[in-house]
Amino acid sequence: MIEMLKPEVTGTEREGKKEDGAVAIEAKNLSVFYGEHQAIKRVSMKFPKHRVTALIGPSGCGKSTFLRSLNRMNDEIPGCRVEGQIFFQGMDINSPKVNVFEVRKKIGMVFQRPNPFAKSIFENVAFGPKNHGEKDKEKLEYIVETSLKKAALWEEVKDRLHTSALALSGGQQQRLCIARALAMNPNVLLLDEPASALDPVSTGKIEELITEFKKDYTVIIVTHNMQQAARISDYTAFFYMGELVEAGETRQIFTNPKQQKTEDYISGNFG
Amino acid sequence: MNKKLADRLATAVFYFIAGIIIALIAFLIGYILFRGITVIDWNFLTSPPRTSRPGGGIGPQLFNSFYLLVITLVITIPLSLGAGIYMAEYAKKNRFTDFLRTTIEVLASLPSIVVGLFGFLLFVNYMGWGFSIFSGALALSVFNLPLMVRVVEQSLSAVPQDQREAGLALGISRWETVKKIILPRALPGIITGIILASGRVFGEAAALIYTAGMSSPNLNFNDWNPLSPASPLNPFRPAETLAVHIWKINSEGIMPDAQEISAGSSAILVIAILFFNISARWIGRIVHKRLTAS
Helix, strand or coil, rough: CCCCCCCCCCCCCCCCCCCCCCEEEEEEEEEEEECCCEEEEEEEEEECCCHHHHHHECCCHHHHHHHHCCCCCHHHHCCCEEEEEECCCCCCCCCCCCHHHHHHEEEEEECCCCCCCEEEEEEHHHHHHHHCCCHHHHHHHHHHHHHHHHHHCHHHHCCCCCCCCHHHHHHHHHHHHHHHHHCCCCCCCEEECCCCCCCCCHHHHHHHHHHHHCCEECCCCCEEHHHHHHCCEEEEEECCCCCEEEEHHHHHHHHCCCHHHHHHHCCCCCC | HHHHHHHHHEEEEEEHHHHHHHHHHHHHHHHHHHHHHCCCHHHHHCCCCCCCCCCCCCHHHHHHHHHHHHHHHHHHHHHHHHHCCCHHHHHHCHHHHHCCCHHHHHHHHHCHHHHHHHHHHHHHHCCCCCCHHHHHHHHHHHHHHHHHHHHHHHHCCCCCHHHHHHHHHHCCCHHHHHHHHHHHHHCCCCCCCHHHHHHHHHHHHHHHHHCCCCCCCCCCCCCCCCCCCCCCCCCCCCCCCHHHHHHHHCCCCCCCCHHHHHHHHHHHHHHHHHHHHHHHHHHHHHHHHHHHCC
């Protein structure tokens, strides 16, 4: 029986002084089934506020499935069933009474392959706020500019905001998708292998952004790149075959893992 | 034979076959246009036909073809949008949906004369609307609807799934995603499909012979009151269209210049079809360009 370890939170050594020890989102005995197949097996873990937590593990281990449960995106998959609880801002978001659209406003997601809308750059970023009721033109322009700056894309596109987003390069499109998610001003940002479809230079830019995001958001990132996890995350959780094997401070996971499986994966013995 | 020779031979054969097909189409269209183009003038396009004297035209028939097309589109576009959106975005992937899709495919391949006779039984006789634009438009709608539903469904399905995910992840509902992200993206395909389907409807004859009829009353183009019997807009009057007129002239035309009128009408019909096809692709390309790289 593999132990579930909760991440240790020691406030003193952390950068970023905001609300040390606070939990942004917590999964409790979360299980996800695709039909008869159980993809996530009773995972419990806490995600600290204003920190970057990386989910690592070999292909098919369920890390993306787990990530997608955090903003109820698995609802969209026919035949998918979720058991267990996910606590966010004092409520279990898996409860049927919860307004899933409100949840997704506060928990944003960026996907593996950039998926900008076939609209202008401005329209892409303004899309979220516009659809949730923001009509003031100046406010929208402000939101678009701020979000694009936070995604380090503003300088490159400020003179062509009304041209099609599909004309941007892959790395730019992904930063646009990040800006689009940031425009909603979420509490939590879920990143599903955001740089895996990008070249190393774009990847580097996005990694820099993630480190900046900690100040304003809680970041949970799925990555199959262990070095990336080691570079940018404060906490790391190792998944294997749908189970959470080990979770803890990144430094500890990568230098002194407590589970043999974790050690094997980190050393590249499999996966 | 060696591989290089076989490859060259295969390429040559394919080019040859393509050449035959292009030559066939060019000959067909060229022959029709050549025979009919001399007949076409303003008088031909606007004056009514004459039963036994030379010099008749196709004015009312041309108008009827367009009018019927417009009414058919008004009926089928909303219905096919609804059905297509249902099939592409909401229907669960189960055997019932597959069955539905097969049914639509079968409807789309019904012979148009069968649709026409069905229309005759239901609209002309049972409902009592007689030979009329209304009966004709409904018959054309039965004929056109499966095609349009397929066009809408395929255009929507062609939009990548990640667009839907992107929308949902921003906290908007499925309908909003369809309305604001998926439909706009599918628009070029839908528009192209509608225009191509219009071309088919415009040239349809068999479905209309027994529904819209083979006669057209004297139309008073100054009277636009849809309720008046001589008005062109009256939907309950018989309305012979261009394609039906061609058929009628060739089977029972007794005017001395029947052959010329038939040739001219055919040329107009072919020109109209070419126009629909070319503009469909042109408009589709423009809309697509604006969508993706403006």
